Amino acid sequence: xxxxxxxxxxxxxxxxxxxxTGDKGGRVVIFQQEQENKIQSLSRGEYNVxxxxxxxxxxxxxxxxxEIEEKINKIRWLPQKNAAQFLLSTNDKTIxxxxxxxxxxxxxxxxxxxxxxxxxxxxxxxxxRVPVFRPMDLMVEASPRRIFANAHTYHINSISINSDYETxxxxxxxxxxxxxxxxxxxxxxxVDIKPANMEELTEVITAAEFHPNSCNTFVYSSSKxxxxxxxxxxxxxxxxxxxxxxxxxxxxxxxxFSEIISSISDVKFSHSGRYMMTRDYLSVKIWDLNMxxxxxxxYQVHEYLRSKLCSLYENDCIFDKFECxxxxxxSVVMTGSYNNFFRMFDRNTxxxxxxxxxxxxxxxxxxxxxxxxxxSGKRKKDEISVDSLDFxxxxxxxxxxxxxxxxxxxxxNNLYIFQDKVN
Amino acid sequence: MECAxxxxxxxxxSLRKIHSSRTQRGGIKLHKNLLVSYVLRNARQLYLSExxxxxxxxxxxxxxxxLLLGAPPGCAPAGExxxxxxxxxxxxxxxxxxxxxxxxxxxxxxxxxxxxxxRGGGDLLEVPVCAALLPGAPQEDEPLExxxxxxxxxxxxxxxxxxxDSSPGFYRGGGGSSAxxxxxxxxPTSCDFGSPAPPGSAMxxxxxxxxxxxxxxxxxxxxxxHVVTTVENGYLHQDCCSQCPCCCQGAAGLGAPxxxxxxxxxxxxxxxxxxxxxxxxxxxxxxSPFSLCSKRARFEDFSPEQPPDSSNISNLISIFxxxxxxxxxxxxADCEQPLNGQLCGKQAxxxxxxxxxxxxxx
Numbered sequence: 001x002x003x004x005x006x007x008x009x010x011x012x013x014x015x016x017x018x019x020x021t022g023d024k025g026g027r028v029v030i031f032q033q034e035q036e037n038k039i040q041s042l043s044r045g046e047y048n049v050x051x052x053x054x055x056x057x058x059x060x061x062x063x064x065x066x067e068i069e070e071k072i073n074k075i076r077w078l079p080q081k082n083a084a085q086f087l088l089s090t091n092d093k094t095i096x097x098x099x100x101x102x103x104x105x106x107x108x109x110x111x112x113x114x115x116x117x118x119x120x121x122x123x124x125x126x127x128x129r130v131p132v133f134r135p136m137d138l139m140v141e142a143s144p145r146r147i148f149a150n151a152h153t154y155h156i157n158s159i160s161i162n163s164d165y166e167t168x169x170x171x172x173x174x175x176x177x178x179x180x181x182x183x184x185x186x187x188x189x190x191v192d193i194k195p196a197n198m199e200e201l202t203e204v205i206t207a208a209e210f211h212p213n214s215c216n217t218f219v220y221s222s223s224k225x226x227x228x229x230x231x232x233x234x235x236x237x238x239x240x241x242x243x244x245x246x247x248x249x250x251x252x253x254x255x256x257f258s259e260i261i262s263s264i265s266d267v268k269f270s271h272s273g274r275y276m277m278t279r280d281y282l283s284v285k286i287w288d289l290n291m292x293x294x295x296x297x298x299y300q301v302h303e304y305l306r307s308k309l310c311s312l313y314e315n316d317c318i319f320d321k322f323e324c325x326x327x328x329x330x331s332v333v334m335t336g337s338y339n340n341f342f343r344m345f346d347r348n349t350x351x352x353x354x355x356x357x358x359x360x361x362x363x364x365x366x367x368x369x370x371x372x373x374x375x376s377g378k379r380k381k382d383e384i385s386v387d388s389l390d391f392x393x394x395x396x397x398x399x400x401x402x403x404x405x406x407x408x409x410x411x412x413n414n415l416y417i418f419q420d421k422v423n
Numbered sequence: 424m425e426c427a428x429x430x431x432x433x434x435x436x437s438l439r440k441i442h443s444s445r446t447q448r449g450g451i452k453l454h455k456n457l458l459v460s461y462v463l464r465n466a467r468q469l470y471l472s473e474x475x476x477x478x479x480x481x482x483x484x485x486x487x488x489x490l491l492l493g494a495p496p497g498c499a500p501a502g503e504x505x506x507x508x509x510x511x512x513x514x515x516x517x518x519x520x521x522x523x524x525x526x527x528x529x530x531x532x533x534x535x536x537x538x539x540x541x542r543g544g545g546d547l548l549e550v551p552v553c554a555a556l557l558p559g560a561p562q563e564d565e566p567l568e569x570x571x572x573x574x575x576x577x578x579x580x581x582x583x584x585x586x587x588d589s590s591p592g593f594y595r596g597g598g599g600s601s602a603x604x605x606x607x608x609x610x611p612t613s614c615d616f617g618s619p620a621p622p623g624s625a626m627x628x629x630x631x632x633x634x635x636x637x638x639x640x641x642x643x644x645x646x647x648x649h650v651v652t653t654v655e656n657g658y659l660h661q662d663c664c665s666q667c668p669c670c671c672q673g674a675a676g677l678g679a680p681x682x683x684x685x686x687x688x689x690x691x692x693x694x695x696x697x698x699x700x701x702x703x704x705x706x707x708x709x710x711s712p713f714s715l716c717s718k719r720a721r722f723e724d725f726s727p728e729q730p731p732d733s734s735n736i737s738n739l740i741s742i743f744x745x746x747x748x749x750x751x752x753x754x755x756a757d758c759e760q761p762l763n764g765q766l767c768g769k770q771a772x773x774x775x776x777x778x779x780x781x782x783x784x785x
Contacts, residue, residue, distance in 0.1 A: 069449035154453055173453045204454045259461035310428055319455050
């Protein structure tokens with residue numbers, strides 16, 4: 001697998017018609033859903049490649065002698081305001097606003113130019129005509145409209161667009177900055193957890209997100225397993241949280257790796273704004289914003305890995321950052337695991353399912369078969385034992401269509417799009 | 424939770440990860456290194472507590488018949504054994520119970536155990552730091568060659584036994600050989616009466632000139648404060664460290680008066696900047712070098728030649744050798760305990776090499 005092809009982020013736009021992926025090579029690939037075939041209505045439209053462009057290039061910071069990776073860490077779509085689409089993409093240091101626009105007509109019939117562009121000798125022009133637009137093959141162009149650079153010393157892990165659709169935040173390990181989408185030369189720092197003495201550093205910011213409805217509220221998660229909710233009305237610098245969400249550690253589970261597995265890798269508000277979901281190494285937790293001392297729901301993603309943490313530390317898998325996502329109605333949450341497995345948890349029925357994203361094991365257009373991992377003891381038929389899981393096949397990025405039951409699941413370098421059966 | 428690796432292997436594995444992160448694309452990842460340092464701390468706590476328990480048991484055995492060496496171990500490593508070694512481990516217990524790990528009950532008693540533990544302290548110090556130090560060796564082809572497993576050549580348990588270096592390139596003693604600045608290089612000999620070589624000693628073993636001066640000496644250099652501690656013939660002799668008057672406190676009445684606060688010997692590797700003070704500044708607390716008062720010997724011989732990277736690496740290592748416990752802020756608070764190790768704890772914290780500073784700088 002070419003390293004540049006490793007998918008590093010997946011995101012549906014607000015309508016679900018477009019699906020963007022970013023990869024380690026700095027490219028963005030956008031898929032577009034075909035218009036529904038109303039006659040057939042056996043399935044929703046398929047997603048086909050719509051646009052591909054190089055968003056970020058590798059850079060070199062000469063001052064620090066550091067290479068800046070071109071890997072796209074996050075993509076966030078802006079809501080559509082006109083014919084064009086806009087998205088923010090970021091690598092470790094620089095955020096870019098891209099405009100994706102279609103061109104399906106071109107002007108023809110110039111007086112001074114030939115069709116191929118060559119200029120005509122004015123003396124040969126005897127009549128005048130008005131140029132007209134004629135249809136052409138669809139061309140999708142991506143152009144960078146804003147570049148937001150030089151605001152982050154540490155590695156950017158999150159971007160989140162505010163519900164005011166004018167501002168957005170970007171978060172690195174120690175700081176969160178607030179930007180205006182129109183202004184690239186200035187950014188406000190709203191959270192700074194860098195200690196005066198770096199020796200006192202105990203935690204870093206791992207993810208941040210704006211509240212979907214309240215434009216003054218955002219949350220950020222930490223490597224210590226806490227989430228802080230901040231209100232920008234309270235003060236300019238939101239170092240002091242308004243709410244602190246933290247679940248006390250279970251001392252019976254203490255191990256060498258307790259700190260690592262409690263680090264939160266992703267935080268996502270529900271669409272309603274009432275809940276938020278966090279992902280740590282072994283579990284998914286749903287928090288009610290009104291209750292800080294513990295989550296309201298906890299789902300074990302792959303508890304069978306708890307006894308394998310040492311090996312996972314050795315092979316670095318314990319540092320994998322899994323993301324999580326809500327479905328459109330906030331009734332189901334989804335996250336990835338190893339062996340190309342991904343998990344869904346139904347909050348209402350309390351049922352969960354493990355599915356596999358793999359070409360070998362699933363024929364197209366067939367229903368995915370549920371999988372089961374056998375933690376220990378006798379392995380039943382069709383079960384997979386923990387030791388035969390492939391830890392190189394990890395699903396870190398998943399996305400759920402905002403309105404329909406269509407999911408996008410990224411394996412290392414492949415994107416799978418699944419939809420539920422339409423009757 | 425059971426771990427397939429023992430604490431020592433975890434430590435070396437963690438340090439390997441930290442070191443290799445320097446060369447990864449995209450620069451040092453602060454988050455990952457922070458997490459690795461937590462594992463390092465946890466493994467080290469376990470390792471130290473186990474070692475302490477073992478040494479205490481040994482000390483109990485020798486206390487009847489053997490020499491009592493008064494220097495508390497907490498000072499021996501001059502902060503290399505961070506507060507967690509003594510007060511923090513004790514203090515940390517209520518807040519951070521780790522049922523799987525042994526409790527360092529011998530901590531306070533270890534101070535009384537003196538040289539054995541001082542030696543042990545040096546040993547203890549050697550282990551994690553040695554693992555840390557290996558990358559810094561100029562001569563090594565594979566700087567990351569760590570020796571996490573028990574010593575390849577077990578040492579005879581005699582005080583005067585010289586432990587030869589299994590990786591001679593790393594550690595040179597004071598006798599004119601070169602060493603990387605900031606390298607912690609114990610010159611191990613057994614100052615432990617009868618105790619077998621601790622597992623870490625082989626890792627830390629160093630040949631070299633220092634041993635030439637004394638037939639049984641272990642010398643440890645604090646990477647961050649550049650104070651050197653030597654354990655010789657079972658006696659600790661150190662230059663008094665300003666921050667370690669407890670060393671003298673522990674002495675069985677033989678020590679010289681505690682050093683003046685603020686004075687300490689500085690070791691000046693050729694290339695490193697020193698924030699304060701003069702290379703010649705020696706604060707000796709008085710008393711004979713062999714007194715039970717802590718003193719620090721000075722390493723005269725240091726040659727600056729080394730690969731360009733090694734000072735960075737050794738800085739990084741010193742940071743971890745002396746300071747990653749600072750990561751846990753609640754432990755910092757705990758170090759204000761009136762125990763023998765208290766001042767060493769403070770020193771360790773004060774001298775914390777800002778591991779993240781190093782990481783950021785990289």
